[in-house]
Amino acid sequence: MKRVILGAIAFLATVPVLNQTNFGLETAIAQNTQTKGQVQLRLDAEKRVIQQVQGQQTSSWQPLQGKALVEPGNILRYTVTANNNTDRNIKNLIVNQPIPLGTVYVLNSATSNVNTGAKITYSIDGGRSFAETPNVKVSLANGKVETKPAPVTMYTHVRWKFGSSIPARGSVKGIYQVKVR
Template identity: 45%
Template sequence: MTKLLLIIAILILSFNGSFAVAVSPRGGAWEIDGGGRGEMGVTPRSDWGKTRLLSQENGVEIRLEAHKLVTVEEEDGRETTEWLKLPAQATVEPGDRIRYTIAGENNRDREIVNFTLTQPIPPPMEYILDSATSSDAAQITYSIDNGETFVANPTVEVEREDGRREVRPAPASSYTHIRWQFENPVPAIATVSGQFQVTVK
């Protein structure tokens, strides 16, 4: 079984084309690596559904939710599925399906333009193809090279039995990051979010 401890490893936030921050856990506390304008503060909280990953003096907050797909037996004996919110520490098994929601909250008194969220696929997880969505209009792109480049439809070059090489869609196991680039400014006192699903390997 795999222990799930604050599954998110790194989250990158950017807006106005000039800001990027990486947040990572170190020894049970949160540390900030990276740079940009404004001062950063990180406040981990025990409630997973309300986990506050990044709080900035310029009024932007990032929150994370994680749910696991579970089977529930109804009173009449029928089985249905529902999403169960995960606590701060949860135990999962290979094959479990997890849904992540990352929300960016603009607490400022003015809009934010060029708002972007970039999320690594947390190990030991595998992205479920076509599961990424957004609350608002956004360009969703993916990386298969640890965040170096992003495209809408990642591809890989493979060698066929006859020795010729061809380009094919990249397998889910090669996805390393997801990026949401929101097309419209985020209004003051508003929230946008991205969502995706993974399976535990």
């Protein structure tokens, strides 16, 4: 069984302006020679908007298009959609997504739209290795070294491994949130 590994990249340009950041978002297309255009990736972003309605706080998601203005503290939700453009099932699809610069991953926010689930793992080393819970070695005051879970500020990538087949002409989604620094 051949594994298909794809990476969607958010083309983000950050330009600080009075504590605000402009994010330029574009569609990301998979360019993997193993799939030869069989799988197309699309990256969509939304910003969480909190409003007061009749004295109650409500939350909704606003799509970000083109150059969008975000501020430190804003929560963004990214959705990577992998479309199977073939007439046959694709097995063992793996989608990697970098955490955009200027943001921090929101712990436990990564999900998938697949009922059978996808194995979600994370990288803290620029996408070279992945683990369900990345760990780091920490030197204690007494000189001992312990292994502890890495802080989310170290997360660099999210990975979805779709073990079940992606049906012909079907699609899967990987979703995660980040907080703007």
